[in-house]
Amino acid sequence: MKNKYRILKIAITVIILGFLLSFSLKKFSGQKITDKQISVKMNEKTPVYFVDEKDIREIVKKENPSGEVGDLDIPALEKKINNLPAVDSANVYLNLNGKLNLDIKQRVPVFRLNKEGRDFYVDEKGIEFPISKTYSHPCMLVTGNVNKDEYQKLAELVEKIDKDDFSRKYFIGISKDRNGNYNLLTSESNYKVEIGDLDNIDFKVKGFKTFVEKYLVYQDPEKYSRVSVKYQNQIVTTLNPYFKENDSVLQAGNKELAKAPVAAVKKTGAQPKLTENKISSTQAKPKESIKKKTVTKPQKTKKTEQKPTAAKPKKKATVKIE
Template sequence: MKNKYRILKIAITVILLGFLLSFSLKKFGGQKITDNKISVKMNEKTPVYFIDEKDIRAIVNKENPSGKVGDLNIPALEKKINSLPAVDSANVYLNLNGKLNLDIKQRVPVFRLNKDGKDFYVDERGIEFPISRTYSHPCMLVTGSVKKDEYEKLAELVGKIDKDDFSKKYFIGISKDNNGDYNLLTSEGNYKVEIGDLDNIDLKVKGFKAFVEKYLVYQDPLKYNMISIKYQNQIVTTLNPYFKGNDSILKVGKLELAKVPPTTAGKNTEAKLKIAEVKKETKKPSSTSKKPKESTKPKAVTKPKAKETKKTEKKTTATKPKTKAKVKIE
């Protein structure tokens, strides 16, 4: 009998608790979510304003027209906010006092990419999202056909530039040319810094920094058209042809190029001087008058002809020749 009384007491207690709970839930569900009971927090380290509190409140009112707690579908509301392109993450929850909390983290652009005539932002994780009509975030501008698998490395490069005072002062943009090489656009002069691929960025920027501090600071920034640091352990510069100070250097370069004759296939047309073999003729002593056989003027002969001589000829090796050397131009 005692057991029956205990079971009956437990059953009555559960029924009472269920009744009270249902009554409380009904009362709680009938509460209105007023504007002062909606708390919106933006949790970005870098402040951005792609969406504001007003936009979030409008979404809440649209998803819950009645404004009652019982009619609010929290998972659906959270999914709706997360679907916004500029939102990185959203967390929606209710307090026991009926206060609706929305913790939102927006995407922070690392660079703005102009690709195929379209502009959009890219965050640190390499995710694209469209630009806003009401807000423009200050960030690095990148142009060219950048592949999606390069977004993260490019974002890492921009992050390093933003953290370094020297790089931030010099580099204001990045472009990718048709050869697939990346170039850093500078704030001084009209030159660009060619870095090639996105590997070994720290070493490349360090090399450019050394070049600037030891040499470029003493030069006119308009002197160069390009400074290449893509090669290992060397810096290659290209002069600006429109800078007056480069006229003398460019003229010397043109003269040096003019001295080099064009080459043709199968033949080397360089002028070479060859010293013909000097032969010494032995003569018998005679009392007759000495007359020169032929003039010693060089003749333009394509092929040397061998002459028959009745007298013996000896090649001179160590002794100096008495007769004049013949010069032949091929």
């Protein structure tokens, strides 16, 4: 009998608790979610403003027009916010007091890429997302046909530049040329720093830093159009042809190039054609001499005229020094 009474008491208690729970849930589901009960938090370390709190509140209202707790589909709302291009992650949950919490982390651009006429941002994970009409984030500008598999290394390069005082002072942009070489754009002058590929970046930047501190500080930066550090253990510079002090140097170099080496290359490269032309011209002369003079021997003239043409290529071959 005692066991029956215990079972009966437990059953009655469960029924009462279930009734109270259903009543509280019904009352809770009919509760309104006011603007004060919506909490939106942005959890990114670097402040960005691609997504506004006002925009999030409007999404909540569209997903739950009635504003009641029972009509709110939390998984669908969370998915809707996560699908925003500038949102990295979103966590939506509801407290027992009816407060709706939305913890959102936005994407932070590492660089802005101009590729094939399109402008978009790339975050540290290498994910593309469009630029905003209302907000522009200050970051490194990259131009050129950059492949998606290079985004990660490019993001690492930009982060290294931002963390280093010297690099942050000198480099304001990155470009990729048609040959696939990367160039760092400088702030002090119009010259580029050619780094080639995205490997051994620390070593290349260190080499350029040494070049600046030990040599470039004593020169006019306008003197150069390019400084290449892509080669191992050497730095190659290209003079700026529009810099006045370089005019005499470039003109002298052009004069030297216009002398013997260029002429020798042209002569040696055109030897077969020249010898053939000379032979054909010598063969034409005996025909004219036959008309004017009655006594001529074409066979002998061919032999005598072919000798100097055969000797000339030997002399020309000795002229080539390169």
